Amino acid sequence: MDNNQGMMSCAIGTWAVALLAGVLAAVLLMVLGGWSFMQAAFIGAVLFVVAGALISFILCRPLPPIGTATIGTAEEETPASKPAAAKPAAASAPAVTEAEVKPSKPLPGQEDLAARKGEWKYEGEAATPAPAKKPPAKKAPAKSAAPASAAEGPGTKPETLSAARDGGPDDLKQIKGVGPKLEALLHSMGFYHFDQVGNWGADEVAWVDQNLQGFKGRVSRDNWVEQAKILAEGGTTEFSSKVKKGGVY
Incomplete structure (x- = not known):
């Protein structure tokens, strides 16, 4: 009876501690993390359940009765658990010496075999020559890899320009995702203006995605x-406005 009451008191105490931890975590997430009430309450509830179950399992499980471990240890050391002693070898089997394995001279007709192998069989036993070793298989020559310039990936290469038009290149950095390094790479590939990018179809996009070294996809x-279509028509985007104000690069 006293043991059950003690376990009940322990369980109530551990779940109360877990509840306090869950509430505290939810409050900290809302105050410091800026989480919404539902998000913080969900995390607090999960913490309450996990912490309560873990602490109850560790602190409130009943202890084994005194003497149980000793009895179990004694039972494990019973003679039945000891490995059986190896049975002595039969005394009737005579030991075979190396002198009995090999006769003193080769059998008739087996001189060539004896000279080739350096050993022979028992008298009256047919000689079996060792199987001939197969020559190692020749490896097929490795196929030469295709030159890197020939494999440009899927899609169709868009039309490019050898240089920017008279007015100079457009500020491609106004496109979200294009930084100074990527703009220089696009220039080296022949892309200088918004209308070039805005006219790309699905095949052209696939080709450029594959060939942007270091920026694929x-x-x-x-x-x-x-x-690019919006910028080519003289419009602006939220990102291009930030770039024009100088708040990005």
Whole structure:
């Protein structure tokens, strides 16, 4: 009876501590982390359940009765658990010496075999020559890799310019995802103006995505084409406005 009451008191205390921890965590998330009430309450509830179950399991489980561990240890050391002693070898089997394995001279007709192998079989036993070793298989010559310039990836290469038009290149950094390094790379590939990027179709986007060394996938991931169309028509985007104000680069 006293043991059950003690376990009940321990469980109530541990769950109260877990509840306090969950409430405290939820308050800290709302105050310091800027979380919403529902988000913080959910995390607090999860912490309450996990902490309560873990602390109850560690602190409130019943202890084994005194003497249980000793009895279990004694039972494990019973003679039945000891490995059985190895049975002595049968005395009737005579030991075979090396002198009995090899006769003193080769059998008739086996001189060539004896000279080749340096050993022979028992008298009256047919000689079996060792199987001939197979020559190592020749490795097929490795195929030469295709030159890097020939594999440009999927899609179709867009039309490029050898230099910017008379008015000079557009500020491609106004496209979200294009920084100074990426703008220089686009110039080296022949892309200087918004209308060039805005006219790319799906095949052209796939080609540029594959061939932007160090920036693969940026065209489709940052939606360059739609941004470039707006900028080519003289419009602005939220990102281009920040760039013009000098708050980005």
